[in-house]
Amino acid sequence: MKKQVIALAALAFTLVAGPAAAADWTAMTGTVDFSGEETAIIAIVGSLFGFYLVRKGGRLLLSMIK
Secondary structure, three states: OHHHHHHHHHHHHHHHHHHHOOOOOHHHHOOOOOOOHHHHHHHHHHHHHHHHHHHHHHHHHHHHHO
């Protein structure tokens, strides 16, 4: 039960605080042309790696709470 409450609280915090505190990356990515195949592959790999890091970090934090 405790794990579900923690997961629900983390999800609620992410949904509420995430978009409000989102960074504006247009200054950094505005000059990049995303129409090429190499750029698309790099963007996909970067997104997957970011998802992996968030997942690993979440597991690490949850293991510390345990």
